[in-house]
Amino acid sequence: MSTPQALQGVKVIEMGQLIAGPFAAKTLGDFGADVIKIEPPGAGDPLRNWRMVQNGTSVWWQVQSRNKRSIALNLRSAEGQAIARQLIAEADVLVENFRPGTLEAWGLGWDALHKLNPGLVMLRISGYGQTGPYRDRPGFGVVGEAMGGLRHLTGEPGRVPVRVGVSIGDTLAALHGCIGVLAALHHRKANGGLGQMVDVALHEAVFNVMESLIPEYSAFGAVREPAGSALPGITPSNAYNCTDGCVLVAGNGDSIFKRLMLTIDRPDLANAPDLAVNAGRNLRAAELDAAIGSWTAGRTVEAVITALLAADVPVGRVYTAKDISEDPHYRARDMLLQQTTRDGDTLEVPGIVPKLSATPGAIRSAAPHLGGDTDAVLKDMGLTEAQIATLRAQGVVA
Numbered sequence: 278m279s280t281p282q283a284l285q286g287v288k289v290i291e292m293g294q295l296i297a298g299p300f301a302a303k304t305l306g307d308f309g310a311d312v313i314k315i316e317p318p319g320a321g322d323p324l325r326n327w328r329m330v331q332n333g334t335s336v337w338w339q340v341q342s343r344n345k346r347s348i349a350l351n352l353r354s355a356e357g358q359a360i361a362r363q364l365i366a367e368a369d370v371l372v373e374n375f376r377p378g379t380l381e382a383w384g385l386g387w388d389a390l391h392k393l394n395p396g397l398v399m400l401r402i403s404g405y406g407q408t409g410p411y412r413d414r415p416g417f418g419v420v421g422e423a424m425g426g427l428r429h430l431t432g433e434p435g436r437v438p439v440r441v442g443v444s445i446g447d448t449l450a451a452l453h454g455c456i457g458v459l460a461a462l463h464h465r466k467a468n469g470g471l472g473q474m475v476d477v478a479l480h481e482a483v484f485n486v487m488e489s490l491i492p493e494y495s496a497f498g499a500v501r502e503p504a505g506s507a508l509p510g511i512t513p514s515n516a517y518n519c520t521d522g523c524v525l526v527a528g529n530g531d532s533i534f535k536r537l538m539l540t541i542d543r544p545d546l547a548n549a550p551d552l553a554v555n556a557g558r559n560l561r562a563a564e565l566d567a568a569i570g571s572w573t574a575g576r577t578v579e580a581v582i583t584a585l586l587a588a589d590v591p592v593g594r595v596y597t598a599k600d601i602s603e604d605p606h607y608r609a610r611d612m613l614l615q616q617t618t619r620d621g622d623t624l625e626v627p628g629i630v631p632k633l634s635a636t637p638g639a640i641r642s643a644a645p646h647l648g649g650d651t652d653a654v655l656k657d658m659g660l661t662e663a664q665i666a667t668l669r670a671q672g673v674v675a
Contacts, residue, residue: 282309283636287462289370290361291315291345292352294322296418296444297402297479298374299341300451305370305458306344307629307638313364313654314342314645318349318675321647332620334644339618340626342644348655349648349675356673358383363658366394370458374402377412387474397472398461400454406478416479418446425483426490433505450482512558513537513565516595517573517581524581526569527591529555540588541572619643648675 287310291302299314299322306312316322325338351357362385365371371390373380380386390397401407404416419440422428427446432439457475464470493499501509506516511529528537531554538547546568551557558565573581578594585592594600602625607613612628629638651674655665668674 280636282639283633285309287311287370288368289313289372290364290368291372292361292380293372293374293402295324295327295374296341296447297450297454298372298400299324300448301400301402301454301458302345302372303341303343304451304455305372307640308633308636309638309641310344310370312345313650314345314347315350315352315361315364316347316647318351318648318672321347321349325647331622332618334618334620336624339616339624339644343616343626344641345645346642346650346654347645347648348651350651351673352383352385354671354673356668356671358385360655360658360668360673361385362390362393364654365390365397368394368397369462370398370400372400372402372454372458376415377401377403377405377407391472391474395471396465398458398465398475399472400458400475400477402450402454402477402479404479406481407474407476418444418450418479421446421450421479422483424480426487427483430501430503432503434503436503438503446479446483449486450477450479453477453482453485507562507566510555510559512555512562513569515566515569517566517570519573519576519578519581522578523595524573524578525593525595526573526585528569529558531555533590534558536588537569537585537590540584540590541569543568543572614640616640616643619646619649651675 284305287305289302289305289310289312291299291312291314293299294316302310302312302314314322322338322342324341325334327335328337329335350360352361361383365385387399387401390399403412404421405411405414419428422440422445423438425446428438428440430438431441454475454477457477461473461475465472490501493501506525508514508529513534514527514529516523516525526537528534534552535547538544546552546565552561552565576584582592582594596604601607602613610628610632612630613625614628616624616626618624626640629640652665655668655674660668665674
């Protein structure tokens with residue numbers, strides 16, 4: 278008998294749409310959880326139509342909703358809310374990312390659901406959290422990235438901050454949510470505890486990865502400012518132009534720095550006493566960047582990488598989607614997988630992170646059609662064909 282996946286037997290109900298909540302549920306599904314996604318009849322999750330579309334469906338959707346079942350259910354109706362309660366009563370986890378108060382208005386708030394199912398772990402992802410003076414504001418990832426301190430640091434000094442090219446605030450919130458869910462499930466199982474609510478705010482998830490931002494302000498009144506491609510206070514660590522692109526070089530370890538300087542034929546810098554430690558290098562950061570940049574400027578990206586790897590200096594190219602697709606290391610670690618959609622199209626999609634040695638994640642099923650599992654889910658709940666037909670005629674399910 279094959280080893281079950283790590284979260285096999287865990288039942289997850291997903292409410293919400295777009296990115297943060299669905300990404301959290303997708304991650305749980307990758308490791309074996311049975312994820313039932315509730316979508317509004319008609320349009321479904323808007324992500325189905327975001328960015329590039331193939332055969333009427335976004336290819337992003339194929340990644341975000343793999344390993345899920347879809348039930349099209351009108352949560353604005355009393356009948357739809359009753360079905361949701363019945364599903365949640367038998368679930369281990371509920372994932373939702375509506376604005377705070379939405380579920381309460383439907384009779385599906387934490388107090389009601391905790392009473393209905395004391396073992397339920399309820400992940401709630403929102404812009405500002407379930408409490409506090411900003412809780413009722415609409416919140417998207419981009420706003421969370423700004424409030425969390427990240428957006429101020431992206432870009433070049435003196436210019437308008439740029440966004441990270443992906444919805445990093447949403448995915449950071451989703452991953453923090455997964456940590457909370459797994460911790461709560463462990464507490465329930467190992468300590469005999471009840472279920473609990475996991476409250477994740479987008480801006481707090483971003484803020485949590487801001488490293489020394491607040492301690493530096495607290496201790497020194499220092500406000501960290503944008504620094505382009507450099508890593509302020511860690512020298513040298515920057516992007517450098519080559520004849521056919523640019524490379525990222527991280528020569529900030531003491532011994533690494535010395536090997537880097539010898540490789541670029543600057544023994545004077547390699548052996549300078551004040552540059553032996555990071556504090557001294559920080560004072561001469563512009564000079565060091567200029568020395569490295571002068572060396573890389575006359576070489577190709579490949580030549581720079583070859584030389585620095587030979588010296589055991591961390592270095593890498595700036596990858597595009599094409600570079601990732603053609604990279605042997607990605608393929609060796611199963612980070613590019615083939616997936617066939619419900620419409621029969623073959624896509625290459627991101628693999629699964631993290632790698633578990635005994636119970637690895639897997640793509641068990643393609644992303645569902647809207648409401649494609651409605652009948653099966655309702656029959657599992659004990660509803661008859663006639664009852665389902667009545668609900669469909671009423672517009673409760675689709």
